[in-house]
Amino acid sequence: DAEITQSPRHKITETGRQVTLACHQTWNHNNMFWYRQDLGHGLRLIHYSYGVHDTNKGEVSDGYSVSRSNTEDLPLTLESAASSQTSVYFCASSESKGGAYNEQFFGPGTRLTVL
Amino acid sequence: GNSVTQMEGPVTLSEEAFLTINCTYTATGYPSLFWYVQYPGEGLQLLLKATKADDKGSNKGFEATYRKETTSFHLEKGSVQVSDSAVYFCALSLTGAGSYQLTFGKGTKLSVIP
Numbered sequence: 001d002a003e004i005t006q007s008p009r010h011k012i013t014e015t016g017r018q019v020t021l022a023c024h025q026t027w028n029h030n031n032m033f034w035y036r037q038d039l040g041h042g043l044r045l046i047h048y049s050y051g052v053h054d055t056n057k058g059e060v061s062d063g064y065s066v067s068r069s070n071t072e073d074l075p076l077t078l079e080s081a082a083s084s085q086t087s088v089y090f091c092a093s094s095e096s097k098g099g100a101y102n103e104q105f106f107g108p109g110t111r112l113t114v115l
Numbered sequence: 116g117n118s119v120t121q122m123e124g125p126v127t128l129s130e131e132a133f134l135t136i137n138c139t140y141t142a143t144g145y146p147s148l149f150w151y152v153q154y155p156g157e158g159l160q161l162l163l164k165a166t167k168a169d170d171k172g173s174n175k176g177f178e179a180t181y182r183k184e185t186t187s188f189h190l191e192k193g194s195v196q197v198s199d200s201a202v203y204f205c206a207l208s209l210t211g212a213g214s215y216q217l218t219f220g221k222g223t224k225l226s227v228i229p
Contacts, residue, residue, distance in 0.1 A: 031215045042204065042221035043159075050215060090158055094215060102147065102208035102215055106158030 002027045006091050006107040014115055019078040021110050023091030030096040032074040033104065034058075034066065036087040043090070049074055050096065081114045088112070117142045119205050121220035128195055128227050136190040136223045138179075138205035146207040148172075148181055148188040149217065153202040162190075162203070195227045 004025040045058030092104040122137040163172030168183035
């Protein structure tokens with residue numbers, strides 16, 4: 001069965017370190033998204049990609065970067081981790097049909113703690 | 116811009132009670148509407164959707180009707196179970212080429228007690 005996986009599921013790091021969160025999908029979807037989930041803020045879009053070599057900034061992109069070298073993977077990098085980036089991170093993917101077909105499939109999430 | 120407003124939680128209900136979670140939206144254009152559910156420790160999963168005015172989405176006993184005149188998409192269930200305890204998110208997506216993003220509400224946490 002097709003799926004979307006994230007690794008690691010839990011990560012503790014220190015302020016200033018570079019961290020990369022992995023996202024891998026086997027749906028063969030063109031669109032991939034990274035969100036962070038925080039109490040009181042719901043889901044906020046960090047970055048998204050509509051295809052290989054395409055990346056775009058979301059509403060909370062400062063301090064994060066992504067690259068898309070193939071269809072299956074969209075790793076999220078925190079260049080220099082800050083305590084404000086402690087959060088739960090979700091990756092999602094969707095087809096490129098638009099409208100009602102914009103259903104996104106979510107991974108299980110990565111809980112990141114920055115000390 | 117586009118936005119989704121959900122009723123503030125948390126909501127606590129007894130088993131077999133009636134559930135309503137309000138959702139209203141603002142959109143430049145004609146959106147598709149979604150309800151997602153997030154069970155503890157998991158990612159979001161689609162619960163139901165509707166693509167045009169007066170459409171009713173339904174799944175697992177949950178229903179929501181797309182009301183264009185009131186820009187609403189309220190989630191209802193006639194008799195909740197303990198297993199329905201989760202966070203529920205309302206979301207919209209605009210139709211049209213290149214519109215692949217979802218705009219989410221902040222979520223409503225539901226707790227059902229036996």
